[in-house]
Structure formats: structure tokens, C-alpha cells
Amino acid sequence: MAIEQQQPLNAYIRVYSKEALAKARLLDQQRKEGKPMGKLHGVVIGLKDVIAYKDHPLTAASHILQDYVSIYNATAVDKMLAEEAILIGHLNCDEFAMGSSNENSAYGKVLNARCNSRVPGGSSGGSAVAVQAGLCMVSLGSDTGGSVRQPADFCGILGLKPTYGRVSRYGLIAYASSFDQIGIFAHTIGDVALLLEVIAGVDEFDSTVKKEKAPVWKEAPDQKYRIAYFKEALDHPGLDPEIREAILTRTEQWRQAGHTIEAIDFELLGYIVPAYYVLTTAEASSNLARFDGVRYGYRTKDKDLELTEFYKRTRSEGFGREVKRRILLGTFVLSAGYYDAYFTKAQQVRQLLVERTNLIFKNFDIIILPTAPTTAWRIGEKMDDPIAMYLADIYTVYANLTGIPGISIPLFGHTNGMPFGVQAMTSHFNEVSLLQFSHQMMQQ
Amino acid sequence: MEVNDALIDNLSNLARLEFNASEKESIKKDLEKMIHFVEKLGELDTTGVEPLLHMSPEINVLREDIPQGSVSREAALSCAPVTDGQYFEVPKVIRK
Numbered sequence: 414m415a416i417e418q419q420q421p422l423n424a425y426i427r428v429y430s431k432e433a434l435a436k437a438r439l440l441d442q443q444r445k446e447g448k449p450m451g452k453l454h455g456v457v458i459g460l461k462d463v464i465a466y467k468d469h470p471l472t473a474a475s476h477i478l479q480d481y482v483s484i485y486n487a488t489a490v491d492k493m494l495a496e497e498a499i500l501i502g503h504l505n506c507d508e509f510a511m512g513s514s515n516e517n518s519a520y521g522k523v524l525n526a527r528c529n530s531r532v533p534g535g536s537s538g539g540s541a542v543a544v545q546a547g548l549c550m551v552s553l554g555s556d557t558g559g560s561v562r563q564p565a566d567f568c569g570i571l572g573l574k575p576t577y578g579r580v581s582r583y584g585l586i587a588y589a590s591s592f593d594q595i596g597i598f599a600h601t602i603g604d605v606a607l608l609l610e611v612i613a614g615v616d617e618f619d620s621t622v623k624k625e626k627a628p629v630w631k632e633a634p635d636q637k638y639r640i641a642y643f644k645e646a647l648d649h650p651g652l653d654p655e656i657r658e659a660i661l662t663r664t665e666q667w668r669q670a671g672h673t674i675e676a677i678d679f680e681l682l683g684y685i686v687p688a689y690y691v692l693t694t695a696e697a698s699s700n701l702a703r704f705d706g707v708r709y710g711y712r713t714k715d716k717d718l719e720l721t722e723f724y725k726r727t728r729s730e731g732f733g734r735e736v737k738r739r740i741l742l743g744t745f746v747l748s749a750g751y752y753d754a755y756f757t758k759a760q761q762v763r764q765l766l767v768e769r770t771n772l773i774f775k776n777f778d779i780i781i782l783p784t785a786p787t788t789a790w791r792i793g794e795k796m797d798d799p800i801a802m803y804l805a806d807i808y809t810v811y812a813n814l815t816g817i818p819g820i821s822i823p824l825f826g827h828t829n830g831m832p833f834g835v836q837a838m839t840s841h842f843n844e845v846s847l848l849q850f851s852h853q854m855m856q857q
Numbered sequence: 858m859e860v861n862d863a864l865i866d867n868l869s870n871l872a873r874l875e876f877n878a879s880e881k882e883s884i885k886k887d888l889e890k891m892i893h894f895v896e897k898l899g900e901l902d903t904t905g906v907e908p909l910l911h912m913s914p915e916i917n918v919l920r921e922d923i924p925q926g927s928v929s930r931e932a933a934l935s936c937a938p939v940t941d942g943q944y945f946e947v948p949k950v951i952r953k
Contacts, residue, residue, distance in 0.1 A: 484928055484933070578914060620915060623914055681901075684898060690895055712938035718948055720947060737876075743872075745888070748868065759895075759898060760910065761903035764907055798890075
């Protein structure tokens, strides 16, 4: 089958083919018997390897979870199974969802199906490539700072990060809990909308989910939008001029089609990536404290260690380099003497960002930004410099810092042969508008 | 700011991590770069701004006070590297 032929892409960490075939036969049988069909009847879905599926391994692409088997389902998984989805396998990603290129995986890097010497983006690289290469129909990833939207952009498909609090995080391995959301990869807005409708909504196991019905999108008549973009974002020196040109040309076409387009000042742009790294590494250092070699996961083989040494040895052998780097930075910003200057400061910046964003949405329906400053880079190109890698997230972390929903819409092709998209965002819990806007822009 | 060995040792201990000499050199450089990068926040005046502590719009999410089970003992122990069938085992804590 296709997944085996495309094995060199390394999109899947594990494929559950026997199970999937048995489930497909069962569903065929039930359909023939006239049983009513679920919303996802027979839809083949891949899961990023950070989403728990009962009685199946779950690794977060880390050695530290190499023998772990989930003892429960993520709420999103329960909801998809209840609608008769076929879960085909777990997909490769950066270790603990930390990375922008899918080169930090204990199971090896993932290749972009469009050009095998380029990265697929990250951290949900496997989830993006699986949809890009037709190795499943739709897939789930997780988006803490762009980990769904950026790989979707690099692979030429749709990637949605819902509003913070739209989809339950129960059963999603935590990276930074006030940023993490499960997100969706697909080829069409109809597919994104259907999957969102199924996985969204209240959950007694995640108190941060909004008590509201799941959003239901149906194709609506074309509307006129008030669209803003950030001047500083389009004028950023790191932005590929061809991407800038494509987005400006397209917005000009939208203007001619009757939409309002306005370039607005966003003087906080330079602070968003630093604020993001302070807050997410702090949360990660706390969340990843649970990996202790006692209750589950990897345990050092060294014997006769004192307890603290045992924890240190286990964790140092189990975690990869990028994860350790981030835990250490997070420990630093939370440590005595530095807490206020870094952690509290970043929380204040986050407050300013949310206030500014709410003001913008009083006058506009949509904010437009590039999804990423460049198209997919070559494998190995940014491995030596963590900061260069972090700056690649400049346009995506904004939605996670403020909690608003964002989507990467695959509209463009670069002269270097790679696809790229544009990112659209709306106010909190306004996914239906976001999907309608995206659908409209894809029709033109 | 300068990242020295003492800072790395303190942070590694707090984070329950350890680094050998060559790893320490490279992590020192990385951490220095990362701290320099996030120091940019200091340029912004945030006097009087309340830190944002919660992202969810929901407050006081309560449920009825009904006792509920969680996972079974067997399930909880199923992924543990070492158990005695009843409990997780850690290395000996009190030594002679």
C-alpha cells in the first residue's frame, strides 16, 4: 500500500494496518446492513505521536517514552472513534513537539514529499506529509507555536489551529499547557470543518474547554470582509520578498473584489517570539518534570545510584538535546532572582498582546500574516543555531500567545518549486468565519 | 548576561539533568544565546500591566462532589519499568 511505498518519507512512526483493515471490513458490513453511518464513517485518519490512543504505543518521538503504551484515549480520539473513523497510525514529529523542521525526532527526520532534500516543517511534520502524500485523508497534529500551520504551509495543504479552549487537550502530551491545541491537516475546508465539528466541545476532563457547542460550518454565500495586516510583519527583513509580493498582490485583488484591506501598525511584533520562548519553556520545564523513570517510560540501566542521581541519569539519557535546552531555559526563567524579570515580564507582554488583539478585532474581521518567513528550507540548514530556528516561528506564535484561531491557506507556489500559504486569523471562537473566509479565498 | 558553570550546575540540578564537560560547553553557549534573545522583553515598558495568568474564558469550572474512580492499579502499573506488583519501585532511598 501507499504508506509502505512512501516509507522513505518517514511520516509514520507506527502503522496499524491490520486493525485498520479489520475496522474497514466491519464498517462495510454495518453499512450494508443499513446501520446509520457516523460523521467520519470510514475516514482514514493519522495521529501525531503525542495523542493518546488506548492500548497503542505513544512516544512523543522521544527515547524517554520508547516503551510507553497508552492506558486511555484522548478525548479527540474517543470522539473520532464514536463517529466511525479509522485510525491508521501514529505520525512522526519533533521530540515533545519542540521544533520547526521535524529534524529532532528519536525516529529520524521526515522528508517533504514535494522535495525530499527539504524539511516538512514542524513540529507536526509527519502529520503534514501524510496528508500531502495521500497516506491518510486527514490528520491531527498539535500546535503550540505554529506546529500545525507552519508544516501545512511547507507542504502545500491546509492547517488549522483552533481557538485555545475549543478542543479538549485531555490525552494530548503536554508541552506548554496554556498554548497547546490539537489542530487539523486536510486538503479542503469541508474536511477541516467536519473534523473540527467532531473533536471540539466540552469535556469533563479539560476544564479549559469553552462550554459551547462545537462550531458547524456550512458553505455560505460570499461575504465582504474587513481585513488587516501588520505593516511590520510584511516589511520584516527576514521575510522572503517573493512571499511578501505574493501576499500583497493577492490582498490587492481582494480589495478590487470589494473587501476592505488595511495595513496597521503592530509595534509589538519584535517581542512576540521572545515572550513565546520564555513562557513555553517555563511551562515545558514544569510539564516534563513528570518523566522520572519510575511510573512509566525509560529508566536508566545504571545500578546503585542515589535517588537524585537516578532521576538525573534517567532524564539525561532519555531526553534529546533540544528538549534539554528548553527545559534549562524554562528552569532559568522560573528560578529565584530571574522570575520577575523574565517570566512575569513575558506574562505582562502577553496581556498587552491580548488587549491589542481584541482592539483590532473591533474594527476588523480577519488578520492576515504570512505563515512563515520562507518556504521549506534544506535539511540540516538551521540545525546549528537555535535562534534562527526560533525566528522561523515569528508569524505563528502570535495566535498561540493570544489564544485566537489561525489557519494556513495553501494559495501560492514559489519559483524555487515549493508551495507556501497565507495565514488568516479571527477573534476568539470565531472558527466558522475563519473557515468561510478560507473557503472563499480558495475558490478564487 | 554571562552564563557560567555555576549557573549551569544550579539549573541542571533544579531540572534534574546532568551534562558532561563537552555537553556543558555547548549548552552554555546555547543558553547564553537564548537568554540574550529573550532579554529583548526588557526594552518594553510594562509598568502597571497585570500579568496574564489564564487563557481560558471559563472560570470556576466545578462538578458535583461525586467520588469517581480513575485508572485501575493494573493499568497504572502496566507501563512502569520496575514494580513489585503493588507499588512502583525506586532505588533505595535510605542507605546504611
